[in-house]
Amino acid sequence: MGNLLHCKDIVLGYEGKAVVSGLNFNISEGDYLCILGENGSGKSTLIKALLGLNKPLSGMMIQPAAMKAGDIGYLPQQTAIQRDFPASVREIVLSGCLPKCGLRPYYNKDEKKLAEDTMKRLGITELAGRCYRELSGGQQQRVLIARALCAAQKVLLLDEPVTGLDPKAQNELYELIAELNKSGVTIIMVSHDFAAATRYASHILHIGAHCQLFFGETADYLASDVGKIFAERDTHERTVTEDDR
Amino acid sequence: MTGDLAAKLQLYFSYPFVWYALIVGLLIALCSSLLGVTLVLKRFSYIGDGLSHVAFGAMAVAGLVGLTNDMYIVLPITVISAILLLRTGQNAKINGDAAIAMISVGALAVGYMLMNIFPSSANITGDVCTTLFGSTSILTLKETDVIVCIIMSVVVIASFLLFYHKIFAVTFDENFIRAAGVKANVYNLLIAVITAFIIVLAMNLVGSLLISALIIFPALSAMRVFKSFRGVIICSAVISVFCAGTGIFTSILCGTPVGSTIVAADMIVFFVFWGLSVLVRRKTQ
Numbered sequence: 001m002g003n004l005l006h007c008k009d010i011v012l013g014y015e016g017k018a019v020v021s022g023l024n025f026n027i028s029e030g031d032y033l034c035i036l037g038e039n040g041s042g043k044s045t046l047i048k049a050l051l052g053l054n055k056p057l058s059g060m061m062i063q064p065a066a067m068k069a070g071d072i073g074y075l076p077q078q079t080a081i082q083r084d085f086p087a088s089v090r091e092i093v094l095s096g097c098l099p100k101c102g103l104r105p106y107y108n109k110d111e112k113k114l115a116e117d118t119m120k121r122l123g124i125t126e127l128a129g130r131c132y133r134e135l136s137g138g139q140q141q142r143v144l145i146a147r148a149l150c151a152a153q154k155v156l157l158l159d160e161p162v163t164g165l166d167p168k169a170q171n172e173l174y175e176l177i178a179e180l181n182k183s184g185v186t187i188i189m190v191s192h193d194f195a196a197a198t199r200y201a202s203h204i205l206h207i208g209a210h211c212q213l214f215f216g217e218t219a220d221y222l223a224s225d226v227g228k229i230f231a232e233r234d235t236h237e238r239t240v241t242e243d244d245r
Numbered sequence: 246m247t248g249d250l251a252a253k254l255q256l257y258f259s260y261p262f263v264w265y266a267l268i269v270g271l272l273i274a275l276c277s278s279l280l281g282v283t284l285v286l287k288r289f290s291y292i293g294d295g296l297s298h299v300a301f302g303a304m305a306v307a308g309l310v311g312l313t314n315d316m317y318i319v320l321p322i323t324v325i326s327a328i329l330l331l332r333t334g335q336n337a338k339i340n341g342d343a344a345i346a347m348i349s350v351g352a353l354a355v356g357y358m359l360m361n362i363f364p365s366s367a368n369i370t371g372d373v374c375t376t377l378f379g380s381t382s383i384l385t386l387k388e389t390d391v392i393v394c395i396i397m398s399v400v401v402i403a404s405f406l407l408f409y410h411k412i413f414a415v416t417f418d419e420n421f422i423r424a425a426g427v428k429a430n431v432y433n434l435l436i437a438v439i440t441a442f443i444i445v446l447a448m449n450l451v452g453s454l455l456i457s458a459l460i461i462f463p464a465l466s467a468m469r470v471f472k473s474f475r476g477v478i479i480c481s482a483v484i485s486v487f488c489a490g491t492g493i494f495t496s497i498l499c500g501t502p503v504g505s506t507i508v509a510a511d512m513i514v515f516f517v518f519w520g521l522s523v524l525v526r527r528k529t530q
Contacts, residue, residue: 051424074424081286088473095414099425105407131472151425
């Protein structure tokens with residue numbers, strides 16, 4: 001298993017102000033890493049750093065020469081613009097090939113074929129001509145994952161992919177991501193869904209207020225003090241919400 | 246009656262200035278519809294409006310300096326403002342919409358003041374009205390104006406076609422595109438500059454107050470009915486050219502002001518498309 005990324009004592013922040021510090025973790029090929037953390041713990045700052053959009057304030061981020069900016073397929077959170085965007089599924093998936101074009105104004109045959117193949121792989125071929133805004137939330141996420149896979153085949157970075165989906169669609173999406181992982185795609189997922197993270201991920205990175213609480217394999221996480229505390233809190237929250245229903 | 250109209254039209258079209266007006270009008274309509282979808286979807290509809298007010302101010306300055314062709318001043322000022330507006334839109338210190346309101350109202354006030362202090366002709370109110378609402382000036386185009394307009398339209402259309410896929414991607418999802426290593430800011434800048442070009446172009450046809458209508462109405466109409474980005478773009482181009490043609494003919498025949506007639510035609514089409522989309526939705530449900 002090749003190493004994809006090695007982070008040592010990373011401090012992240014904006015304009016010299018640290019948001020989160022002391023991050024130490026590794027990502028290897030084929031991993032399924034779940035990044036857990038409360039809102040405001042610096043998850044989105046970490047995403048930007050992983051994507052190469054924001055340089056760490058200090059520390060070392062070691063990437064093998066084969067990895068460069070744009071090698072991570074990114075699934076951002078949905079924006080308000082996209083909800084009423086008139087575009088067909090094919091147009092959106094194809095736009096994942098844009099970085100390959102460089103200055104060439106139009107897509108070539110290989111890129112169109114890649115888009116078609118990726119749609120087939122994710123089971124959305126029959127949606128190709130449909131309008132994006134008319135799809136269900138789960139279908140929309142599949143389209144965006146297909147686009148991300150067109151941009152980069154090896155690593156996917158998913159930013160809270162199940163937000164706003166109903167439980168059934170959430171499960172389907174988690175299964176799809178697990179399948180992609182089995183077929184060799186390295187997954188980095190940001191989430192605050194404790195139960196799903198510990199069920200599917202191979203590694204957990206837990207960020208607390210401004211510092212790293214845990215990094216390691218999922219089984220070790222569940223056995224650790226941090227993991228136990230959050231497992232308890234999670235079951236408590238679940239019972240509370242179920243009582244509300 | 247119809248024979249009368251035909252005879253009237255034939256008479257008008259024996260004059261070259263009517264042909265010029267038609268060519269210029271249709272080209273401007275085509276250009277302005279292309280970026281409309283992007284501006285609406287990126288929530289930039291008001292940038293068009295703001296920029297057109299800036300262009301009004303710039304025109305007043307041009308009149309003050311006494312240039313024979315105000316394009317030399319109006320175009321650079323509008324392009325620079327477009328870039329500045331886009332920058333402030335991304336910077337959180339002043340909200341995008343507040344910045345646009347500030348610049349546009351400021352430019353309008355300064356422009357009107359300059360026109361009054363240094364009047365270039367006796368009829369200031371007439372001048373102001375012309376620049377704001379467009380006027381018969383489209384019927385007084387000279388050959389050089391037509392050539393300038395054709396060159397600018399070709400530049401706008403060519404850059405739109407060359408960067409079509411990039412403009413689509415930047416409009417749909419800037420974050421993704423940036424993460425994939427594409428320089429999204431460059432394309433945002435391109436969109437702003439093309440918008441500025443379109444506005445300066447369209448000043449001639451509909452005047453600065455009505456430009457946003459020309460940019461936005463065809464896009465909104467097309468978005469009611471079509472479901473792919475390409476479909477929406479093509480449809481809005483067709484609507485825009487059709488409305489401009491209808492508007493110009495109507496204004497020649499009925500003596501109505503060109504700009505507002507075109508905008509009225511755009512509005513009618515919008516309501517028709519809106520009705521259509523409601524009907525279609527009812528049927529499918």
